[in-house]
Structures are given as C-alpha cells and as structure tokens.
Amino acid sequence: MIRHKLFNHDIMTCTDESVLGNHLYSGRVLGLTEIEDIIQLHPELKSQWNAITAHYDRVGLNYSQNVIWDVSLKICADYPNYDISVFYFGDTTNLNSWQATWFQELDANWFNVVQSINSKNNFMKVAKELGVKVPKTLCFETKTAIPGAGKAIANLETFPYPCYLKPAVAVAGAGIHRCENPEYLASVLQKTPNDIPLQIQEEVKASSFLNLQYQVTEAGLKRLAATYQILDGCTHIGNRYPSPHQPWELVDPIAKWMAQKGMKDVFAFDVAVVEEGENTRYLAIECNPRFNGASYPTGIANKLKVNHWSGETFTTQYRSLDEIDLSGIEFNPQTETGVVFVNWGSILVGKIGVLLAGNVEQQDKLRSILKQRL
Incomplete structure (x- = not known):
C-alpha cells in the first residue's frame, strides 16, 4: 500500500517575526506535492490558487488537488494514514508549546535529534566527536x-x-x-x-558557501543536492545548481549520525569553501535540521528533470501572479529552460521566489527579462 503525504509547511514555529510575509510561505511546497497528497495552505493564498495551478499545468508540474485552507497542525490528527511533511519538526519559538509537545509525542526520536542539532553549540560538539572540520x-x-x-x-x-x-x-x-x-x-x-x-x-575567508542537502526516506539516507549560495554582498539571495564543489564526505558522518538518531525527511548543511592557492579546504558551519530555502527549487527541479538551475527571490510592484507577464520566458518542458514560480504566496507582499532553469547564460537572460517585468 502506497502511503501518501500531508504537507504542512507553515513556518511560523520556526521563523523570525521580522521576515516580511512569512505567514504566506506555506505555498512554496505545492510544487513538491503529488496529486493524491493533501496540502495545508494559509487561507490568504486562495486568491492566487487559480493562477498558480494554471502555471503549473502549463509547465508540466504535478501538484496536490486536495487543499485544506487552514495551517493548524491540529488538523494533521484527522489524517492518521498519511505521512506528515513539515518545514520544521518542532517549535523554535516556544519549546513548551502544544506544537512542540505534539511533535514529541508523534515521533520522539525525530523531535529530539532536530532539537539537539538545531543548536549550533550541539552541532559543534557532534562535529568534534565525529572528526568533522569546522571553523x-x-x-x-x-x-x-x-x-x-x-x-x-x-x-x-x-x-x-x-x-x-x-x-x-x-x-x-x-x-x-x-x-x-x-x-x-x-x-x-x-x-x-x-x-x-x-x-x-x-570569520572564515570563504570564496563561496555551499548547501548540502540530504533526505531520509524509507529506503534510507540519500544525498539530495549540492548547491552554492548566490550572494549580493553578504546577503544570501538564492542558490545555484550544480555546484563545482561537492564535499559530501565532509558532512556524511553527521548526516549518518542524524539518520541513526531518527532524523527524517530533508535537512541540510552549510559549508564554507576556503581556497588557498592551489589548495581547497571545506569547513562545516552548521546544520539546518529541516527544509530550507534551497529545498523547494531543488524538489521542483528534480520533478521537472532540470539539471541546471538557480533559485532566487525578487521584489515586485505587483501583488498578484496574474499581473506578472511570463510570455516567452515561462518554463518549457521541451527546452528545459524558463521560469517556474516557487514561493508564490509571498506575491501578496511584493516578493516572488522563482526557479530559473537553464545554464548560467540562460539564467542571466531569464533574470534580466523577469526583473524588467516585475
């Protein structure tokens, strides 16, 4: 029997209140779902549903047809036959909340490893014990x-x-x-x-920073994707795939340790690339024991079988997907190039997260055209 998933990727138990429109981020997991799955979305996203589903239909991306317009975790209890997929398996805002208690009762091992490794100090302790190089x-x-x-x-x-x-x-x-x-x-x-x-x-004098994603499934632990961060000065604005650096062996020991402790689903490591002449060193900075910004374009790219892409966020004057003109630049499954909306709910506050599919030159062209139209 194939078990389907219930997706609730609301981030309000793992976010800072200063992030604009963070209550709208539950929508970005839509592109990772399958038709038979269930997805919980914030009710404010209803206004964009017809536009995003029409867009996904055109680009050839399957998505859940079963929407619950309510992001309360209490709803998950009504679907015991579904595996749960959440942004963060815990609550960083209040360790004594009912949400934290519910996660712990649902899967104590998963909850405990997430809570432990989410501490940068605990991460450093585990890295030292396992011989993983860190700053x-x-x-x-x-x-x-x-x-x-x-x-x-x-x-x-x-x-x-x-x-x-x-x-x-x-x-x-x-x-x-x-x-x-x-x-x-x-x-x-x-x-x-x-x-x-x-x-x-x-401070690490890094030439670049990597995001190394893993996923724990019923089949076990697997390497998911190595991307590198796109920076505007010191600000992280996106991720690009593939990465010229893929030092999986650096963080494999911690990933395996986490899987043995009960970690499930997607998690990732931040890794610094330090180039000293002809020598390159890699240093593990921290672990995000959860989905992260790179996870969503990664999932969509894998479903669309796109091998070169970047995931980026832009600001826009518009407040509806219908106002954005994608003519000539929308993703084309035949050419495997073009724009796909990823974090679409944040359009309501003038932000849009996208996947730019194609080689670096094609990404640059798509980015230039899209920014002109936003």
Whole structure:
C-alpha cells in the first residue's frame, strides 16, 4: 500500500517575526506535492490558487488537488494514514508549546535529534566527536561564561577578529553580529540576554558557501543536492545548481549520525569553501535540521528533470501572479529552460521566489527579462 503525504509547511514555529510575509510561505511546497497528497495552505493564498495551478499545468508540474485552507497542525490528527511533511519538526519559538509537545509525542526520536542539532553549540560538539572540520569556535552556556564579558575588556582580545557572535539557536540570522574588535564584541554582549547559549566563531575567508542537502526516506539516507549560495554582498539571495564543489564526505558522518538518531525527511548543511592557492579546504558551519530555502527549487527541479538551475527571490510592484507577464520566458518542458514560480504566496507582499532553469547564460537572460517585468 502506497502511503501518501500531508504537507504542512507553515513556518511560523520556526521563523523570525521580522521576515516580511512569512505567514504566506506555506505555498512554496505545492510544487513538491503529488496529486493524491493533501496540502495545508494559509487561507490568504486562495486568491492566487487559480493562477498558480494554471502555471503549473502549463509547465508540466504535478501538484496536490486536495487543499485544506487552514495551517493548524491540529488538523494533521484527522489524517492518521498519511505521512506528515513539515518545514520544521518542532517549535523554535516556544519549546513548551502544544506544537512542540505534539511533535514529541508523534515521533520522539525525530523531535529530539532536530532539537539537539538545531543548536549550533550541539552541532559543534557532534562535529568534534565525529572528526568533522569546522571553523575555530568557542561555545558558552551563557554570556557570563565568556572571559571579559562583564569584566576587563582585555580578556576578549584573545579571540580571533573579525569574529561572529551567534546565539546557539538563531532563526533567519537574527541575533548574529559580526565583531571587528574586542570593543564591539563587548558592546554587543552588554545587550545580549543573560540566559541564552552563545558561540563565538572566527570569520572564515570563504570564496563561496555551499548547501548540502540530504533526505531520509524509507529506503534510507540519500544525498539530495549540492548547491552554492548566490550572494549580493553578504546577503544570501538564492542558490545555484550544480555546484563545482561537492564535499559530501565532509558532512556524511553527521548526516549518518542524524539518520541513526531518527532524523527524517530533508535537512541540510552549510559549508564554507576556503581556497588557498592551489589548495581547497571545506569547513562545516552548521546544520539546518529541516527544509530550507534551497529545498523547494531543488524538489521542483528534480520533478521537472532540470539539471541546471538557480533559485532566487525578487521584489515586485505587483501583488498578484496574474499581473506578472511570463510570455516567452515561462518554463518549457521541451527546452528545459524558463521560469517556474516557487514561493508564490509571498506575491501578496511584493516578493516572488522563482526557479530559473537553464545554464548560467540562460539564467542571466531569464533574470534580466523577469526583473524588467516585475
């Protein structure tokens, strides 16, 4: 008997409130679903349903025909014969919430490994135990454990600078500070809450950053996709596939450890590429024990059998998919090039996530035309 899935990729239990339109992100998993699956979508996305399904019909992408216009996790209990797919198997906003309790009761092993490795400090501990190379990182239970945090600033001078001060559990980069010198680190620490775990990490002079995705299925652990980040300055604006670097052997040990501990579905590692002359080093930065921004274009590209693509987000003056002109640039299954909407729900706040299918030159042309039309 084939078990179908119920998809609820609402991100509100794993997001920062400052992200514009984050309550609309449940729509981006639609392209990963199959006809018989069930998908829960935010009711505000109803206005875009006809446009997105017509678009997916034209590009040859299957999707769930069974929509529940409500993202409450309580609905999942009504479908015990469906496997559940969620953005994050837990709750980073409130560890004592009913959602966290429900996930733990549903699958304690999955919940526990997600909660553990979502801590950057725990990730560093596991990496050290398994011999995985990471940047120089110092972990602390609270800021009062940091030498010089509340005392003489001279004690902070032993750290390498520039460095990053990070909460052990950070969402969408919130609370992460780049510190050029001990004085700035001290000033940031003064404003940091007393009761949260922290880490101080050396700045890595990376030529690029990779996203290495894995998936745990009934058949076991598999490597899903290696992409590299597209950056605008220091801002991450997308991912490109394939990557010239694919250092799977670096993080394989942690991926296998997570699978053995009970991890399921999609998760990914951030890896820094450090090129020193003719030598290249790879350093594991952190693990995202969940779906991430690269997961959705990856899933759609795999379904459409696209081998070269980038996933990017753009701002637009429009507030409806019907207003965006894709004539001549919409994905064509015959040529395997063109634009596919991925994070379509955020159009309601003037953002649109897309897949640009084709080689780098074709991506550049598609990007240029699309930006002119947005």
